Amino acid sequence: MPHPSSRISGITPSGKDGWEVHFDAMSRKQAGEDIIMLSVGDHDFDTPSETVEAAVKYVRSGHHHYTQLPGLPRLREAMSKLSARCTGVATSAAEILATPGGQAALFAAVQATLDPGQHAIVVAPYYATYPGTFRAAGAGFTVVEAHAEDGFQPDPAAIEKAVQANTRAMLINSPNNPTGAVYSRKSREAIADICRRHDLWLLSDEVYWTIAHGEHISPRSLPGMAERTLVINSMSKSHGMTGWRIGWLTGPEPIVSLLISLNLVSTYGLPDFVSRAAIEALENDWGVEEIARIYDTRRLAFLDAIRGINGVTVRGSEGGMYVMLDIRAVEPDDEAFAWRLLDAEKVAVMPGSSFGDAAAGCIRISLCQPEDVLRESARRLRRYIAGHGRETLRHG
Numbered sequence: 001m002p003h004p005s006s007r008i009s010g011i012t013p014s015g016k017d018g019w020e021v022h023f024d025a026m027s028r029k030q031a032g033e034d035i036i037m038l039s040v041g042d043h044d045f046d047t048p049s050e051t052v053e054a055a056v057k058y059v060r061s062g063h064h065h066y067t068q069l070p071g072l073p074r075l076r077e078a079m080s081k082l083s084a085r086c087t088g089v090a091t092s093a094a095e096i097l098a099t100p101g102g103q104a105a106l107f108a109a110v111q112a113t114l115d116p117g118q119h120a121i122v123v124a125p126y127y128a129t130y131p132g133t134f135r136a137a138g139a140g141f142t143v144v145e146a147h148a149e150d151g152f153q154p155d156p157a158a159i160e161k162a163v164q165a166n167t168r169a170m171l172i173n174s175p176n177n178p179t180g181a182v183y184s185r186k187s188r189e190a191i192a193d194i195c196r197r198h199d200l201w202l203l204s205d206e207v208y209w210t211i212a213h214g215e216h217i218s219p220r221s222l223p224g225m226a227e228r229t230l231v232i233n234s235m236s237k238s239h240g241m242t243g244w245r246i247g248w249l250t251g252p253e254p255i256v257s258l259l260i261s262l263n264l265v266s267t268y269g270l271p272d273f274v275s276r277a278a279i280e281a282l283e284n285d286w287g288v289e290e291i292a293r294i295y296d297t298r299r300l301a302f303l304d305a306i307r308g309i310n311g312v313t314v315r316g317s318e319g320g321m322y323v324m325l326d327i328r329a330v331e332p333d334d335e336a337f338a339w340r341l342l343d344a345e346k347v348a349v350m351p352g353s354s355f356g357d358a359a360a361g362c363i364r365i366s367l368c369q370p371e372d373v374l375r376e377s378a379r380r381l382r383r384y385i386a387g388h389g390r391e392t393l394r395h396g
Contacts, residue, residue, distance in 0.1 A: 011132045018128070018354025021338045025348030036377045038366045039348040041177065041321050045294075047240045048287035055277035063272040069263045070256070071098025071248070072275045078282035079233075083250040086209050087231055088221035094253045097260065098275070100267050102207045102234030102247040106133055108259050109230040109249055113169040113201040114139040121162050121170040123154050124356035125324075127177045127205070145358035148315040148326050152181035152358070156190035163198050170195060172219075173205035175212045178355045178364040179324040180299070181316030185217050192222040202229045207247075208320040210238040210288055211295050220250070227252050235278060237321065240287045246270070246278045295321050298367040298374055305378035309385055321367050324352065328361035330385055338363060340388070345380035 022039040029035040046052070070076060076093040083091040099105040106129070114120060116138030122130050124143045134141045142162045146152045154172065172191060174183035183191075195202045202219055209216045220229040234247035249259070263269060281287070302323055303314060311329035331337040334351040341347050341363075350366075352359030367374065 007136065007138065010135050018335075018351060021335070021342060021351060022348060025342055029348075034346055035342070036347045036369065036373060036380070038369065038374075038377055039350045039364075040368065041237075041366050042242050042368055043237075043240050043291075044368045044370065045240065047244065048281070048290075050284065050286045051239065051241065051277055051281045054280040055273055058273035058276040063276055065272050067269040067272050067275055069269050070260045071096065071270060072272075072279070075270075075275050075279050075282075076248075078279050079248045080250075082282055083231065083233065083248070086206055086216065086233060087218035087250065089218070089226050091250060092253070095250055095256055097249045097251075097256050097263065098270055099247045099249060099263075100245040100270060102205070102232050102236060103129060103133075104245075104267065105232045105234070105247045105249040106130075106203070106205065107136070108262055109203045109232060109251075110134060110137045110139070110169070110171075111262055112230065112251075112255055112259055113203070115168075117166070119164050119167045121159060121167060121200075123159070123170070123172045124358040125152065125176065125179050125352065126171075126356055127173060128355060130171060143356055143358075145356070146179075146181070147358065148313075148324075148362060151318075152176060152179040152316040152324070153184060154187045154191060156187070156194065159191065159194055163194070163200075167198065167200060169201040169203055171203040171205065175208040175216075175319035176316060177208065177320060178322055178350065178352065178359060179316035179362075180318055180320045180322045181324075182212055182214065182216075182318040188217055188219045189222060192219050192225050195228055196224050200228065203232065204229055205232045207232060207234040207237055209233070211292050211321060212319040213296060213299070214318070230255070235281065238288055238291065239278075239281050240291055241278070241281070244274055244278070246274065295367055298369075298371055299323060301371050302365065302367065302374045302378055305375045306381065309382050311385060312381075315362060323365040323367065324359065324362050325365060326362050327385075330388060332361055334359075334361050334363055341381065341384050344387075345384045347377050347380050347384075 076096040079096045080091040080093045120141040230251040236242040313326040315324045317323040338351045350364040352362030
């Protein structure tokens, strides 16, 4: 066949991508093994029944047709109201672009702010799709690591050093996937200062904002930032709608207006009946408080269950759907640790290095399991580490 474009060939470099443990665990679970899956961030419960019934109502009443490119007007209005709550900034429907999921909002933000050959800064640890999204735009990027010892708070001095003459944007994520870290006001203010001084766009992934432990502070609310911040959001986590693919981008009206053309040549809008069900979910907050409560309860229960495990330190783990454990005192190689834990105790976790070198030596625990399963996984983890420590002494 003819050669594919370099644009798509370079999105995911060849070789390992860090998800091998997860895929192997899934295959083994499907084959009948008793595997506890703590490696993926998809809810273990269904979408709230009210949202499901709304979708059924609209599909039965004939809402099967094309919708406006930036989203139905009432959908954009509902998203603007939620965005105002998320960011603390009054938001109009004209500042909203509805997208098929948060990833599409991220893709739109990167396409909107970077030309091929330009440069971005990505604060790590980061969600796995970030590098590929920049590669798809033909943009270069520098990863700036936030360190486990600092609770994965960004390092403003390191970010400042990474700014280049052709830097146009910076991408951050708080509450963070994979670490569960919630960036402090001080961290966000320092990042905002860098963006203002260097005239950068700030891409702020806030899809976990409703599951933040404590106050959520969006950088869009800081002085001089509303006109240079694009906020990525989604109903996947907040409303329990991962498979429905409903997200949105919030930003200055002029850039949102330009991005409507991107929807024209990519998504061509959203499904009608899904959009109308999403409107009702947004307007009624279906599931939002309960989902936030579930994950806060699970996080606290798991942290309590692992308390006192020798050689394990909790890092970040303040919000979102994840707990990050520093296991370097037990095993510096996080991938080897994950494989051995899977083999010995049938618990699947993600190696921290899957999300960048900043999380190397850590493992990510997904809280997308019932509380009793999380407590059992903690018991297995404790048992494995006790035995692993003795094994290290015997062969050290």
